[in-house]
Amino acid sequence: MADSTSQRQAGPAWRVLLDRARTTLWPPHAPDHIPSPGLTPEQDRLRRLDRTRDLLEQTRAALIGGGWTGGAWFAVDAGGGRTRPVSTAEAFDLVSSGAQVGATCVVGAILRLAENPDTAASIEDAWHCVDELHEAVHERLGHGSFPPGRIYPHEQRRDHLRVVTGWNDEPGRRVEDVIDVVDRAIARTMIAACS
Template sequence: MLTTVTTTHRSRPAEALRAALSRFRAALPVAPPPSYVEPQDDPRVAWLRRLDRVQAALEQARADLVEQGWTQRAWFAVDTGGTVRPATVAESFDLVRPTSTVGGACLVGALLRRAEDPDRATTHADVWGAVDELYEALHERMGHHAMPPGRVDTHARRHDKLGVLTAWNDERTTRREDVLDLLDRAVSRTLVGACG
């Protein structure tokens, strides 16, 4: 009986302490739950940020073409013991990976490698934005009216634009300097769009 009295005597202070701690916790302010929704930017700020990313993708693709070389009638060229030849379709799918070595890339191939590189900030959306700007820059280069910079087109229309850029890249009269000039014009469009 003495043991029971002692256990009861000891459990009551523990209960009293737990009750006091519960009252103390209840009196503390409750932290608000974390917000899992990203804050929305001002539309103009988001548009400018998008133009900056497109500009960076264009500049990086230009640097890749200068460094690795330019090719026609294939996404990529491969160096086979001193001879550079167009890559086959099967080879091209492997060469899209940035870890592979290419002997050159066409305009579209350079953009594709940028989008597939996990170590770079360029996304597929940035590359599609670059396609939009390159297409409009091509129209300007030909003397036609172009849409304002930063315009986003439908997915189907973008695929058509990609086909036009590929065909232009592969024309016999197109030279490496023409491709670099087109990239410069597209970069200029993004700069003008950001200032306007």
């Protein structure tokens, strides 16, 4: 019985180790997303899906490499090897600054990437990511979801943001749950691009 427990604990540890090695040896490539004039609606849809998938993959790498937190957008070093969640006021300062954060929630990771001038992501891409994460949460809960790549009104997107943030912050949430939802959202964009 003890062997099976240690084997179950070793599985996620190996996955984290392999993900860290992958991002260290093959850092994510920031794609060139300069929109071309005269795109057809289908080409524009595929471009949006590609940008959304790229930002979701960068978010996944940020969560694995930098750590995940619940209950706040960011956690910062509190000294003595501990971290503390930041207040809302502090979080707004950390979104666009180059300051180091110890861990991020899924929404915090997306926002930092969208505000980072070294990435090709935009705020519009961040909203598309939130939409896909919202649908992925519904799929994970066993509910139906809308097709990938759908464009929602801003009011509905704010609701999606609240749902994703609330889901991220639920007590008992684990980093594996969050990575699973991000992977589902990535898969949604890939499947939509192929159909």
